[in-house]
Amino acid sequence: MATQIHGLTYELIGSKDPYKELKEKSTEIAMKLIPRAEKFIEGSKNRLEAAMLVAIAGNSIDFGISGSASSPEDLERKFDELIKQGLYHNDFRKMEKYLNGRIIYFTDNCGEIVFDKLVCRELKNIASYITLVPKKYPILTDATYEDVKKLGFDEVVDEIISTGGYAVGIDFKSMPEKLRDRIAEADIIISKGMANYEAFSETNYKPIAHLLRVKCKSIGEDMDLPVNINAIKLYE
Numbered sequence: 001m002a003t004q005i006h007g008l009t010y011e012l013i014g015s016k017d018p019y020k021e022l023k024e025k026s027t028e029i030a031m032k033l034i035p036r037a038e039k040f041i042e043g044s045k046n047r048l049e050a051a052m053l054v055a056i057a058g059n060s061i062d063f064g065i066s067g068s069a070s071s072p073e074d075l076e077r078k079f080d081e082l083i084k085q086g087l088y089h090n091d092f093r094k095m096e097k098y099l100n101g102r103i104i105y106f107t108d109n110c111g112e113i114v115f116d117k118l119v120c121r122e123l124k125n126i127a128s129y130i131t132l133v134p135k136k137y138p139i140l141t142d143a144t145y146e147d148v149k150k151l152g153f154d155e156v157v158d159e160i161i162s163t164g165g166y167a168v169g170i171d172f173k174s175m176p177e178k179l180r181d182r183i184a185e186a187d188i189i190i191s192k193g194m195a196n197y198e199a200f201s202e203t204n205y206k207p208i209a210h211l212l213r214v215k216c217k218s219i220g221e222d223m224d225l226p227v228n229i230n231a232i233k234l235y236e
Contacts, residue, residue: 023141026111029076037115040083048122049092052211055119056230057082058112059193059213088229095209095234101187102129108193113143113151120156129158131182136162169199194219207236
């Protein structure tokens with residue numbers, strides 16, 4: 001239903017990407033935060049775990065939802081506070097055993113993908129193969145194939161494949177065959193954000209690690225987590 005509403009709205013206003021300026025501003029702010037993120041990662045005991053926390057803090061870029069950054073500038077103000085909160089639920093140790101294999105990484109919003117690149121950079125040191133999966137078409141502030149290419153993700157992943165369809169979250173029915181194959185081959189799926197959680201929660205794809213800021217009561221209840229927290233939750 002959400003996908004249909006957005007598709008109709010975009011058609012009515014005559015824009016294929018009405019959030020373009022907001023996405024660009026989010027990316028600009030996130031790039032400004034990179035030195036702070038790098039300093040935190042450098043000073044941490046585990047660089048990959050720290051990078052994941054940074055990317056989860058970036059997942060607060062979800063404008064219009066309670067518990068999210070209300071604007072790109074709001075993320076800039078709250079970034080250090082979000083990092084200091086740490087991981088309320090942390091399954092990093094449980095997922096480590098999968099991370100030297102084949103990884104498929106589903107992105108969420110623009111802005112936060114700047115921090116996802118830091119995660120992929122660290123994963124590149126241990127993973128045998130990394131496939132990054134952004135959206136094919138613009139919807140909300142989600143990152144598209146073009147967005148991740150602009151940020152140079154080719155430097156830190158082995159392959160980029162789009163989701164194929166137009167959907168809030170993931171439309172598994174329209175997923176390209178190549179992506180289905182990569183999911184089947186993966187040792188672990190890493191999924192960013194609540195919309196992707198909702199999509200995957202209706203499937204049997206496992207193991208899957210959800211990296212997200214819990215911003216919605218219904219999602220929190222489904223995951224058995226409180227709202228306004230940072231989480232890495234693994235389903236095996």
